[in-house]
Amino acid sequence: KNEVEQSPQNLTAQEGEFITINCSYSVGISALHWLQQHPGGGIVSLFMLSSGKKKHGRLIATINIQEKHSSLHITASHPRDSAVYICAVSQGGSEKLVFGKGTKLTVNP
Amino acid sequence: NAGVTQTPKFRVLKTGQSMTLLCAQDMNHEYMYWYRQDPGMGLRLIHYSVGEGTTAKGEVPDGYNVSRLKKQNFLLGLESAAPSQTSVYFCASSIDPRRSYEQYFGPGTRLTVT
Numbered sequence: 501k502n503e504v505e506q507s508p509q510n511l512t513a514q515e516g517e518f519i520t521i522n523c524s525y526s527v528g529i530s531a532l533h534w535l536q537q538h539p540g541g542g543i544v545s546l547f548m549l550s551s552g553k554k555k556h557g558r559l560i561a562t563i564n565i566q567e568k569h570s571s572l573h574i575t576a577s578h579p580r581d582s583a584v585y586i587c588a589v590s591q592g593g594s595e596k597l598v599f600g601k602g603t604k605l606t607v608n609p
Numbered sequence: 610n611a612g613v614t615q616t617p618k619f620r621v622l623k624t625g626q627s628m629t630l631l632c633a634q635d636m637n638h639e640y641m642y643w644y645r646q647d648p649g650m651g652l653r654l655i656h657y658s659v660g661e662g663t664t665a666k667g668e669v670p671d672g673y674n675v676s677r678l679k680k681q682n683f684l685l686g687l688e689s690a691a692p693s694q695t696s697v698y699f700c701a702s703s704i705d706p707r708r709s710y711e712q713y714f715g716p717g718t719r720l721t722v723t
Contacts, residue, residue, distance in 0.1 A: 502651070504651070530710060531710045533710070533711070533712075535714075541716070541717075541718040542699075542715065543652075543701075543717075544714070544715055544718055545711055545712070545713070545714075545715040548709075548711050549709060575651060585652070586652070588652075589712035594653055595640055595659060595703070596642075596655065596657065596667070597652075597654075597710075597712060598652055599651035599652040599653075601649065601650060601651045602651065
């Protein structure tokens with residue numbers, strides 16, 4: 501069983517829809533990361549959080565430490581949001597990240 | 610700041626050939642990482658370095674070697690390429706996990722081994 505599980509694997513939405521991507525983990529963590537990868541592109545860090553909620557523009561990330569679960573929300577989705585979204589966790593005392601397999605989001609106009 | 614850069618962006622090798630991928634960062638980061646990304650799998654750590662002159666094995670180190678002779682550079686070598694090493698390779702760097710766990714990624718190198 502992977503230590504970091506994402507759902508869904510693939511997600512197709514219409515422009516303007518509210519999007520939720522989920523991430524569950526089975527280990528103790530120091531921080532959880534949400535990353536974005538556009539087709540053929542590099543990987544960009546969106547959020548790093550260890551509690552509560554963070555917001556940047558139309559993107560919101562939440563984490564529930566007790567339930568070992570995080571969600572990434574996109575409000576008013578746009579075709580340019582089409583990308584793979586990757587969840588990763590840092591474990592306390594470790595310099596390494598553990599990655600989920602990613603969620604491929606396609607937003608149609 | 611260029612951030613994290615990788616050279617080359619694309620490469621095609623024949624089985625048995627060797628090559629070196631170069632990663633450079635201009636953020637004075639202590640930690641550097643090499644990952645590979647394959648379809649249907651998460652990013653997997655190949656090797657990493659916690660400072661100049663140090664290297665350590667990650668999750669999938671076999672068939673690869675690394676060197677960190679200068680703080681800003683992290684080299685990944687394939688001595689005898691195999692088709693199983695066809696992948697997209699990403700380099701990343703970070704300050705120090707005791708200060709920040711955030712990693713900064715390069716643009717990737719797409720390697721095909723025929």
